[in-house]
Amino acid sequence: MTLASEYENDDLNPYRVRSRREVIALLRSIGERNQLVRMLINHGHDTIVTSILNIDETNDTVLLDCAPTAIMNQRVLDSEKLSFETVLENIRILFHSPAAESCVYEGLPAFMIPLPTDVVRLQRREFYRVPTPVTSPVYCTVSVKTEDQVIPVVATLHNISGGGISIVDEKKLIDATQGRIYQNCRIDLPSGPVTVDLQIRNLLEVTLTNGRVINRIGCAFVDPSNGTLGAVQKYITKLERDQNAKATGLG
Numbered sequence: 001m002t003l004a005s006e007y008e009n010d011d012l013n014p015y016r017v018r019s020r021r022e023v024i025a026l027l028r029s030i031g032e033r034n035q036l037v038r039m040l041i042n043h044g045h046d047t048i049v050t051s052i053l054n055i056d057e058t059n060d061t062v063l064l065d066c067a068p069t070a071i072m073n074q075r076v077l078d079s080e081k082l083s084f085e086t087v088l089e090n091i092r093i094l095f096h097s098p099a100a101e102s103c104v105y106e107g108l109p110a111f112m113i114p115l116p117t118d119v120v121r122l123q124r125r126e127f128y129r130v131p132t133p134v135t136s137p138v139y140c141t142v143s144v145k146t147e148d149q150v151i152p153v154v155a156t157l158h159n160i161s162g163g164g165i166s167i168v169d170e171k172k173l174i175d176a177t178q179g180r181i182y183q184n185c186r187i188d189l190p191s192g193p194v195t196v197d198l199q200i201r202n203l204l205e206v207t208l209t210n211g212r213v214i215n216r217i218g219c220a221f222v223d224p225s226n227g228t229l230g231a232v233q234k235y236i237t238k239l240e241r242d243q244n245a246k247a248t249g250l251g
Contacts (some may be wrong), residue, residue, distance in 0.1 A: 010093040016250050018118045026119055027062060027095075029057050030088055039064070041079040041193050053105050060115040066118040076100050076111060094120035100241040114248075129161040130239045138235075140167050141186045142174055155217075157187070162233055164201070176217045189235050197222035211249070 017023055029034070030037065031052030033035040039050050048197050053063040067073045082097045097113035105108065131136050138157040153174055156169035165187070169176070180200045191224050208212050221228070 015120050015122050016118045017121055020115075023116055024057060024094075024120050026088065026093060026121070027052055027116075027161050030086055030093065031055065033088070035086050035088060037064070037084050040074070040083040040085070041076055046072070048076070050111070053110055055115070057115075062114050062115055063103065064100070064111040066109045066111060069106055073102075073109075073111075077102060080114065090121075092122040094122070114221060129159040129166070130236050130243075131159045132157045132239065133242075136190070138145065138183055138190070139188050140165065140198075141188075142167075142182050143184065144173055144175070150165075158216055160227065160232065160239075162236065164198070164218065166216060168219050169215040170218055173217050174215070174217060176200050176215060178202065181222060182219075187232075187233055190238075191231055191234060194228045194231050196224045 002243075017026065031054065037050050037052065039048050040046070041048070048067045050067070051065045053065055055062055067076060077100060080099055082100055084093075084095050084097070086093050095116040095118070097116065097196050100111040100113045102109060103112040107202060114124045126250075139158075140155050140157055142155060144153045151173075153169070153171075156176065157170050158166040158168050160166075167174075174182075180199055181197055182195045184195050185198045186195050199222050200217060201220050202218040204216045205213055224232075
Protein backbone atom coordinates (compact mmCIF):
# COMPACT_ATOMS: atom_id res chain seq x y z
CA MET A 1 0.00 0.00 0.00
CA THR A 2 1.47 3.28 -1.03
CA LEU A 3 1.28 6.62 0.69
CA ALA A 4 -1.05 7.97 -1.94
CA SER A 5 -3.49 5.13 -1.42
CA GLU A 6 -3.49 5.90 2.32
CA TYR A 7 -4.27 9.57 1.79
CA GLU A 8 -7.31 9.52 4.10
CA ASN A 9 -5.38 7.89 6.95
CA ASP A 10 -5.86 9.93 10.13
CA ASP A 11 -2.12 9.63 10.82
CA LEU A 12 -1.57 12.18 8.07
CA ASN A 13 -3.90 14.84 9.50
CA PRO A 14 -1.09 16.88 11.15
CA TYR A 15 0.52 17.29 7.73
CA ARG A 16 -2.51 18.47 5.78
CA VAL A 17 -2.49 21.90 4.16
CA ARG A 18 -6.07 23.18 4.05
CA SER A 19 -5.54 26.77 2.97
CA ARG A 20 -6.83 27.21 -0.60
CA ARG A 21 -4.05 29.71 -1.32
CA GLU A 22 -1.35 27.32 -0.12
CA VAL A 23 -2.87 24.37 -2.00
CA ILE A 24 -2.82 26.37 -5.23
CA ALA A 25 0.75 27.54 -4.59
CA LEU A 26 1.98 23.98 -3.99
CA LEU A 27 0.27 22.54 -7.06
CA ARG A 28 1.43 25.44 -9.22
CA SER A 29 5.04 24.93 -8.09
CA ILE A 30 4.79 21.25 -9.01
CA GLY A 31 3.53 22.18 -12.48
CA GLU A 32 6.05 24.95 -13.10
CA ARG A 33 8.94 22.65 -12.20
CA ASN A 34 7.60 19.94 -14.52
CA GLN A 35 7.58 17.52 -11.61
CA LEU A 36 6.21 14.09 -12.51
CA VAL A 37 3.15 12.98 -10.54
CA ARG A 38 2.08 9.40 -9.87
CA MET A 39 -1.65 8.89 -10.35
CA LEU A 40 -3.15 5.82 -8.67
CA ILE A 41 -6.40 4.43 -10.04
CA ASN A 42 -8.50 1.34 -9.31
CA HIS A 43 -7.61 1.51 -5.60
CA GLY A 44 -3.92 1.54 -6.39
CA HIS A 45 -3.92 -1.43 -8.75
CA ASP A 46 -2.94 0.77 -11.71
CA THR A 47 -0.48 3.64 -11.78
CA ILE A 48 0.29 6.16 -14.49
CA VAL A 49 2.69 9.08 -14.57
CA THR A 50 1.23 12.48 -15.31
CA SER A 51 2.04 16.16 -14.75
CA ILE A 52 0.16 19.31 -13.79
CA LEU A 53 -0.50 21.45 -16.87
CA ASN A 54 -2.41 24.34 -15.35
CA ILE A 55 -4.35 25.57 -12.30
CA ASP A 56 -7.65 27.25 -13.13
CA GLU A 57 -8.43 29.35 -10.05
CA THR A 58 -11.62 30.75 -11.56
CA ASN A 59 -13.22 27.32 -11.98
CA ASP A 60 -11.32 25.62 -9.13
CA THR A 61 -9.90 22.92 -11.39
CA VAL A 62 -6.53 21.31 -12.09
CA LEU A 63 -5.53 20.21 -15.59
CA LEU A 64 -3.38 17.11 -15.95
CA ASP A 65 -1.52 15.46 -18.79
CA CYS A 66 -3.14 12.37 -20.32
CA ALA A 67 -1.82 8.81 -20.23
CA PRO A 68 0.09 7.46 -23.25
CA THR A 69 -2.64 4.99 -24.26
CA ALA A 70 -6.38 5.26 -24.86
CA ILE A 71 -6.99 2.22 -22.62
CA MET A 72 -5.28 3.84 -19.63
CA ASN A 73 -7.04 7.13 -20.28
CA GLN A 74 -10.39 5.34 -20.16
CA ARG A 75 -9.44 3.62 -16.91
CA VAL A 76 -8.72 7.02 -15.41
CA LEU A 77 -12.09 8.37 -16.55
CA ASP A 78 -13.88 5.27 -15.24
CA SER A 79 -12.24 5.48 -11.81
CA GLU A 80 -14.36 7.00 -9.04
CA LYS A 81 -11.33 7.90 -6.93
CA LEU A 82 -7.88 9.11 -7.90
CA SER A 83 -4.85 9.46 -5.64
CA PHE A 84 -1.71 11.44 -6.46
CA GLU A 85 1.83 11.45 -5.12
CA THR A 86 4.89 13.49 -6.06
CA VAL A 87 7.98 15.11 -4.54
CA LEU A 88 8.71 18.82 -4.27
CA GLU A 89 12.05 19.89 -2.76
CA ASN A 90 12.46 16.47 -1.09
CA ILE A 91 9.01 16.73 0.47
CA ARG A 92 6.34 14.24 -0.49
CA ILE A 93 3.11 15.79 -1.68
CA LEU A 94 -0.15 13.80 -1.62
CA PHE A 95 -3.62 14.77 -2.82
CA HIS A 96 -6.68 13.08 -4.24
CA SER A 97 -9.70 13.65 -6.42
CA PRO A 98 -13.11 11.94 -6.63
CA ALA A 99 -12.96 11.67 -10.44
CA ALA A 100 -11.51 13.13 -13.63
CA GLU A 101 -13.09 14.50 -16.79
CA SER A 102 -11.62 14.71 -20.26
CA CYS A 103 -10.88 18.13 -21.71
CA VAL A 104 -8.59 19.90 -24.19
CA TYR A 105 -5.66 22.10 -23.16
CA GLU A 106 -3.65 24.01 -25.75
CA GLY A 107 -5.06 21.80 -28.48
CA LEU A 108 -4.19 18.50 -26.81
CA PRO A 109 -6.31 16.05 -24.75
CA ALA A 110 -6.02 16.41 -20.99
CA PHE A 111 -7.69 15.48 -17.72
CA MET A 112 -9.52 17.92 -15.47
CA ILE A 113 -10.03 17.34 -11.75
CA PRO A 114 -11.52 19.53 -9.00
CA LEU A 115 -9.03 21.63 -7.05
CA PRO A 116 -8.16 19.57 -3.95
CA THR A 117 -9.55 20.90 -0.68
CA ASP A 118 -6.36 19.84 1.09
CA VAL A 119 -2.86 18.55 0.32
CA VAL A 120 -0.54 16.48 2.50
CA ARG A 121 3.11 17.58 2.88
CA LEU A 122 5.36 14.92 4.38
CA GLN A 123 8.93 15.19 5.53
CA ARG A 124 9.09 12.66 8.34
CA ARG A 125 10.98 9.57 7.29
CA GLU A 126 8.71 7.23 9.23
CA PHE A 127 6.06 7.65 6.53
CA TYR A 128 8.35 6.59 3.70
CA ARG A 129 7.01 3.10 3.20
CA VAL A 130 9.25 0.66 1.39
CA PRO A 131 7.79 -2.44 -0.32
CA THR A 132 9.22 -5.73 0.92
CA PRO A 133 10.51 -8.14 -1.74
CA VAL A 134 8.25 -10.97 -2.86
CA THR A 135 11.25 -13.20 -3.49
CA SER A 136 12.49 -12.85 0.11
CA PRO A 137 9.31 -12.39 2.14
CA VAL A 138 9.30 -11.20 5.74
CA TYR A 139 6.68 -12.65 8.06
CA CYS A 140 4.82 -11.22 11.04
CA THR A 141 3.19 -13.48 13.62
CA VAL A 142 0.09 -12.09 15.34
CA SER A 143 -1.58 -13.81 18.29
CA VAL A 144 -5.31 -13.90 17.62
CA LYS A 145 -7.79 -14.81 20.35
CA THR A 146 -10.73 -17.03 19.46
CA GLU A 147 -13.54 -18.12 21.76
CA ASP A 148 -11.49 -20.83 23.45
CA GLN A 149 -7.85 -20.36 22.45
CA VAL A 150 -5.12 -18.10 21.14
CA ILE A 151 -3.79 -18.98 17.70
CA PRO A 152 -0.68 -17.61 15.98
CA VAL A 153 -1.48 -16.12 12.57
CA VAL A 154 1.45 -15.69 10.21
CA ALA A 155 1.06 -12.79 7.77
CA THR A 156 3.40 -11.56 5.04
CA LEU A 157 4.73 -8.00 5.14
CA HIS A 158 3.59 -5.89 2.19
CA ASN A 159 5.65 -2.86 3.14
CA ILE A 160 7.48 -1.36 6.11
CA SER A 161 8.33 2.07 7.49
CA GLY A 162 9.79 3.52 10.65
CA GLY A 163 6.26 3.95 11.97
CA GLY A 164 4.61 0.67 11.08
CA ILE A 165 3.96 -2.11 8.62
CA SER A 166 1.35 -3.30 6.17
CA ILE A 167 0.62 -7.03 6.32
CA VAL A 168 -1.24 -9.44 4.07
CA ASP A 169 -3.79 -11.65 5.85
CA GLU A 170 -4.64 -14.21 3.18
CA LYS A 171 -7.09 -16.21 5.29
CA LYS A 172 -8.76 -13.18 6.92
CA LEU A 173 -8.12 -14.48 10.43
CA ILE A 174 -7.05 -11.17 11.96
CA ASP A 175 -9.73 -8.87 13.36
CA ALA A 176 -8.87 -5.63 11.55
CA THR A 177 -11.09 -3.34 13.62
CA GLN A 178 -9.51 0.12 13.52
CA GLY A 179 -7.72 0.94 16.76
CA ARG A 180 -7.38 -2.64 17.98
CA ILE A 181 -3.97 -3.43 19.48
CA TYR A 182 -2.20 -6.76 19.16
CA GLN A 183 0.56 -7.28 21.70
CA ASN A 184 3.90 -9.03 21.29
CA CYS A 185 3.78 -9.44 17.52
CA ARG A 186 6.94 -10.98 16.10
CA ILE A 187 8.46 -9.64 12.89
CA ASP A 188 11.09 -11.97 11.45
CA LEU A 189 13.55 -9.50 9.94
CA PRO A 190 16.61 -10.90 8.12
CA SER A 191 18.83 -9.60 10.94
CA GLY A 192 16.73 -11.38 13.55
CA PRO A 193 13.20 -11.26 15.02
CA VAL A 194 11.83 -8.20 16.81
CA THR A 195 8.76 -8.02 19.02
CA VAL A 196 6.40 -5.05 19.00
CA ASP A 197 2.79 -4.14 19.74
CA LEU A 198 0.76 -3.27 16.62
CA GLN A 199 -2.32 -1.07 16.35
CA ILE A 200 -4.70 -1.57 13.42
CA ARG A 201 -5.02 1.62 11.39
CA ASN A 202 -6.71 0.65 8.13
CA LEU A 203 -7.94 -2.27 6.06
CA LEU A 204 -7.99 -2.79 2.31
CA GLU A 205 -9.65 -5.77 0.64
CA VAL A 206 -7.66 -6.80 -2.43
CA THR A 207 -9.03 -9.02 -5.19
CA LEU A 208 -6.34 -11.18 -6.79
CA THR A 209 -6.27 -12.12 -10.45
CA ASN A 210 -7.74 -15.53 -9.59
CA GLY A 211 -10.73 -13.87 -7.93
CA ARG A 212 -9.61 -14.59 -4.39
CA VAL A 213 -10.06 -11.75 -1.88
CA ILE A 214 -7.43 -11.08 0.78
CA ASN A 215 -6.98 -8.44 3.47
CA ARG A 216 -4.15 -5.92 3.45
CA ILE A 217 -3.91 -4.39 6.92
CA GLY A 218 -2.04 -1.22 7.84
CA CYS A 219 -0.56 -1.30 11.35
CA ALA A 220 1.30 1.26 13.46
CA PHE A 221 4.01 0.44 15.98
CA VAL A 222 2.95 1.11 19.58
CA ASP A 223 5.78 2.38 21.81
CA PRO A 224 8.51 0.41 20.02
CA SER A 225 11.86 0.01 21.75
CA ASN A 226 14.97 1.71 20.44
CA GLY A 227 16.33 -1.70 19.52
CA THR A 228 13.27 -2.49 17.44
CA LEU A 229 13.37 0.87 15.67
CA GLY A 230 17.07 0.41 14.96
CA ALA A 231 16.51 -3.04 13.45
CA VAL A 232 13.60 -1.77 11.35
CA GLN A 233 15.59 1.21 10.06
CA LYS A 234 18.52 -1.04 9.24
CA TYR A 235 16.22 -3.27 7.18
CA ILE A 236 14.65 -0.26 5.42
CA THR A 237 18.10 1.05 4.52
CA LYS A 238 19.03 -2.34 3.06
CA LEU A 239 15.83 -2.47 1.01
CA GLU A 240 16.41 1.04 -0.35
CA ARG A 241 20.02 0.19 -1.20
CA ASP A 242 18.95 -2.98 -3.03
CA GLN A 243 16.23 -1.13 -4.94
CA ASN A 244 18.59 1.67 -5.96
CA ALA A 245 21.16 -0.86 -7.14
CA LYS A 246 18.53 -2.65 -9.21
CA ALA A 247 17.28 0.62 -10.70
CA THR A 248 20.78 1.58 -11.81
CA GLY A 249 21.53 -1.88 -13.19
CA LEU A 250 24.05 -2.71 -10.48
CA GLY A 251 21.86 -5.14 -8.60
